[in-house]
Amino acid sequence: MTSVQSGSARMASGLADRVLSEAAVCGEEAAHFASELIRVPSVNPPGDAYRECAELLGVRLEAGGFETEYIRGPGSDPKRPKINVLGLRRGRRSRPALHLNGHIDVVPPGDGWTVDPFGGEIRDGWLYGRGSADMKAGIAAAVFAAEAVRRSGVNLRGTLEISGTVDEESGGHAGVAHLAQIGRVTCRTTDYVIIPEPFSPTRICIGHRGVLWFRIVARGRIAHGSMPFLGVSAIDAAAEVALGLREALGDLVTELPVVPEGARQPTLNVNSIAGGQVIPGLGATGEAGAGQGLPSPCVADECELVVDRRYLLEEGADAVRAEVRKVLAGVEARRPGVRFEVDEVLSVEPTHTPDDCTLVESLSRSIEAATAESADLVASPGTYDHKHFHRIGGIGQCVAYGPGELEQAHQPDERCALADITRTTQALALTIVDLLS
Numbered sequence: 001m002t003s004v005q006s007g008s009a010r011m012a013s014g015l016a017d018r019v020l021s022e023a024a025v026c027g028e029e030a031a032h033f034a035s036e037l038i039r040v041p042s043v044n045p046p047g048d049a050y051r052e053c054a055e056l057l058g059v060r061l062e063a064g065g066f067e068t069e070y071i072r073g074p075g076s077d078p079k080r081p082k083i084n085v086l087g088l089r090r091g092r093r094s095r096p097a098l099h100l101n102g103h104i105d106v107v108p109p110g111d112g113w114t115v116d117p118f119g120g121e122i123r124d125g126w127l128y129g130r131g132s133a134d135m136k137a138g139i140a141a142a143v144f145a146a147e148a149v150r151r152s153g154v155n156l157r158g159t160l161e162i163s164g165t166v167d168e169e170s171g172g173h174a175g176v177a178h179l180a181q182i183g184r185v186t187c188r189t190t191d192y193v194i195i196p197e198p199f200s201p202t203r204i205c206i207g208h209r210g211v212l213w214f215r216i217v218a219r220g221r222i223a224h225g226s227m228p229f230l231g232v233s234a235i236d237a238a239a240e241v242a243l244g245l246r247e248a249l250g251d252l253v254t255e256l257p258v259v260p261e262g263a264r265q266p267t268l269n270v271n272s273i274a275g276g277q278v279i280p281g282l283g284a285t286g287e288a289g290a291g292q293g294l295p296s297p298c299v300a301d302e303c304e305l306v307v308d309r310r311y312l313l314e315e316g317a318d319a320v321r322a323e324v325r326k327v328l329a330g331v332e333a334r335r336p337g338v339r340f341e342v343d344e345v346l347s348v349e350p351t352h353t354p355d356d357c358t359l360v361e362s363l364s365r366s367i368e369a370a371t372a373e374s375a376d377l378v379a380s381p382g383t384y385d386h387k388h389f390h391r392i393g394g395i396g397q398c399v400a401y402g403p404g405e406l407e408q409a410h411q412p413d414e415r416c417a418l419a420d421i422t423r424t425t426q427a428l429a430l431t432i433v434d435l436l437s
């Protein structure tokens, strides 16, 4: 017999068994629905077929007893409207309210595929295609978890919402950020959020590190390349900055269970570096073979770096800003005539949902009941829509939990195990019942 320990009471074992067996059947249906979603190439960039994908999801939600609403995000061009879909299933009361959210956009397929990236092929226990893991299987698991609860005849006390949102892969501003900004999903409407991103059926993602992207322009003084001591090289200064920023990272290790483990420390990536004269034929617009000569020998008077600094909850954004200023001041002091300008391109604060909150505890119990394994709490090295629910919506209890492996995201031959989809559908169904009934 299965039993699920609930926050206040034990979920009747008969009920848990009924939900699990309905969800096992629904898990198979979820895989087929995910395959249908994959066949709609909602590729971002540029943001194709959002309406088609949102409507496919909306029709399925209506069939499952949800009222649906389509919300157009800002920045829509008439050819590519940014259409989000939101489904609402009312319970006896408005609260508690659980919101399941997935992004409907996928990244472009890229090269190296041996199957049709938009074929949604199901073969040998796997679902293949762009978005199979990230994250159309997750959306389907959420939809069919709700369906399993309905077929189990459970009369929900609170509200259940499922949304499919756009543009997560490019920042989520027309998607989740917009729904939070217009007050549609905030702490005034919603208690718990689960985002079925591919963290595997036994892992709950409770947060992510922070991000600061800087654009740094180094300026020096031009001179003849045969007498570089008469100039001030912006390239040399930029190189010293790149190395200095890396040395400044330190060896702090976060308390957050970030996976992979290499990301438990601060990390730095120089996304790009460009300076001096462009060699004809190697420039962004150059054509192969166009550059036969050499650039004239000059000391570079300008060089630009774009730096992606991922930081820990324990550091904070202001400490990272101060660290960057210190490195730049050091280089300016050692290299008279060098000046730097800094622009912040992107800033995302770290998030952390408490391990012992109602949502994490409920989902952990449900995972144990559905998979017979204990749940692992993890955190993400990068960011996803969690930040908008937390920072704009003010929702404290938000996690990511869904089928598939993170390593499959954005890869050729992306795939998701059918068994993962079923186990996740079961765990989500139990969580819906546990939190809302």
Ligand SMILES: [Zn+2]
Binding pocket: 103, 134, 135, 168, 197, 384
């Ligand atoms: Zn994703």
